[in-house]
Amino acid sequence: MTKQERAARTREALIRSAAREFDLHGYTLAKLSAISTGAGVSPGALHFHFENKPAVAAAVEEEASTALRRAARVVYRQGSDALQNLADTTHALARLLREDIVVRAGYRLSCSRGCRTDLNLRQEWQSCVQQRLAEAADEGLLATGHGGQQDLVRTVVAATVGLEALRRDNGEWLSPETVTGLWRTLLPMLAAPGALAGLEPAGSTTVPAARTPAA
Amino acid sequence: MTKQERAARTREALIRSAAREFDLHGYTLAKLSAISTGAGVSPGALHFHFENKPAVAAAVEEEASTALRRAARVVYRQGSDALQNLADTTHALARLLREDIVVRAGYRLSCSRGCRTDLNLRQEWQSCVQQRLAEAADEGLLATGHGGQQDLVRTVVAATVGLEALRRDNGEWLSPETVTGLWRTLLPMLAAPGALAGLEPAGSTTVPAARTPAA
Numbered sequence: 001m002t003k004q005e006r007a008a009r010t011r012e013a014l015i016r017s018a019a020r021e022f023d024l025h026g027y028t029l030a031k032l033s034a035i036s037t038g039a040g041v042s043p044g045a046l047h048f049h050f051e052n053k054p055a056v057a058a059a060v061e062e063e064a065s066t067a068l069r070r071a072a073r074v075v076y077r078q079g080s081d082a083l084q085n086l087a088d089t090t091h092a093l094a095r096l097l098r099e100d101i102v103v104r105a106g107y108r109l110s111c112s113r114g115c116r117t118d119l120n121l122r123q124e125w126q127s128c129v130q131q132r133l134a135e136a137a138d139e140g141l142l143a144t145g146h147g148g149q150q151d152l153v154r155t156v157v158a159a160t161v162g163l164e165a166l167r168r169d170n171g172e173w174l175s176p177e178t179v180t181g182l183w184r185t186l187l188p189m190l191a192a193p194g195a196l197a198g199l200e201p202a203g204s205t206t207v208p209a210a211r212t213p214a215a
Numbered sequence: 216m217t218k219q220e221r222a223a224r225t226r227e228a229l230i231r232s233a234a235r236e237f238d239l240h241g242y243t244l245a246k247l248s249a250i251s252t253g254a255g256v257s258p259g260a261l262h263f264h265f266e267n268k269p270a271v272a273a274a275v276e277e278e279a280s281t282a283l284r285r286a287a288r289v290v291y292r293q294g295s296d297a298l299q300n301l302a303d304t305t306h307a308l309a310r311l312l313r314e315d316i317v318v319r320a321g322y323r324l325s326c327s328r329g330c331r332t333d334l335n336l337r338q339e340w341q342s343c344v345q346q347r348l349a350e351a352a353d354e355g356l357l358a359t360g361h362g363g364q365q366d367l368v369r370t371v372v373a374a375t376v377g378l379e380a381l382r383r384d385n386g387e388w389l390s391p392e393t394v395t396g397l398w399r400t401l402l403p404m405l406a407a408p409g410a411l412a413g414l415e416p417a418g419s420t421t422v423p424a425a426r427t428p429a430a
Contacts, residue, residue, distance in 0.1 A: 158377035
């Protein structure tokens with residue numbers, strides 16, 4: 001292993017340990033000493049990679065957003081129609097949030113007030129929903145009866161953001177079954193008559209694997 | 216003003232000041248000294264009413280839950296059908312969360328991990344939704360097509376909890392317009408054919424006034 005490889009591996013271990021610490025205690029109470037201990041390195045090694053706690057948090061957020069954006073892109077490239085795509089994307093993101101502590105901690109950091117960077121993954125998700133529903137409208141797949149397109153966007157955003165918020169009480173809220181149940185109720189509301197038949201609330205494809213193998 | 220009245224007034228001022236402090240800085244960073252200063256009283260006066268920070272937080276939660284439960288009860292007694300009742304209840308609770316800092320701070324405290332008491336208002340809301348939809352089913356008002364009743368309950372809970380989570384970025388997410396838009400999309404999904412015509416997404420009644428006059 002070269003020196004560069006060792007450094008990259010240490011950095012990755014620190015990010016994962018920081019994610020655990022942020023997830024457990026929140027940003028404010030998280031301790032740098034616990035992060036270096038959790039990664040099995042000295043405080044000096046931590047400070048070689050990260051100047052301070054905001055820098056560690058920014059790295060966790062950065063990894064989380066890269067993973068979430070990549071998963072959304074992979075689903076998008078599968079080229080299914082816009083509504084199916086939206087359902088598939090939520091399944092993929094829910095899986096990442098369930099399985100990857102860095103994604104989970106990074107998502108929460110990006111949405112919390114205490115540690116606000118330019119990044120807000122909730123707002124990014126909102127743009128994604130907006131775009132997919134605009135595409136569905138272009139493709140003639142979107143229902144026109146129930147309120148305008150903006151109402152539909154907000155309902156989908158609120159319901160999916162709500163699942164993540166509720167997960168903090170009970171992991172079941174982001175399970176494949178719950179996400180499927182959500183789409184079972186939302187798709188008939190979103191799809192134009194005739195467009196519903198081909199849609200699969202459980203997701204049309206194998207959901208992309210988590211970012212890294214489980215530790 | 217009697218001694219008892221003065222004490223009650225001081226306690227109320229402390230609770231309101233604590234709510235502002237928790238809302239601004241979160242439970243962990245909130246300072247008792249800032250709470251007493253904000254209420255215009257000495258630290259000694261604070262300690263006469265509350266032993267420590269958890270005791271102040273518990274009082275804020277208690278006031279919030281009393282107000283939210285009372286608002287739900289007032290709407291329930293108006294005796295409209297179960298689906299309209301559910302929509303009216305969310306309008307009433309959204310108004311309290313918008314207008315009353317004690318309700319807002321208390322709701323968040325009850326849902327956050329750092330300061331967990333027995334109370335979890337999110338779970339209480341879930342029971343309320345469950346009950347109303349079961350009543351709607353009993354009354355023959357609930358659609359039977361889109362997934363089971365459990366799917367419908369979860370979708371309504373997720374969407375409404377999501378609105379409150381999103382409000383932290385942007386107050387518009389709990390505005391009367393957004394709540395109305397949510398029901399404009401959800402009611403056609405929830406209501407049995409024929410039951411939709413009489414339902415009003417904007418709420419059927421004057422929403423009960425906030426807990427206390429704005430300070």
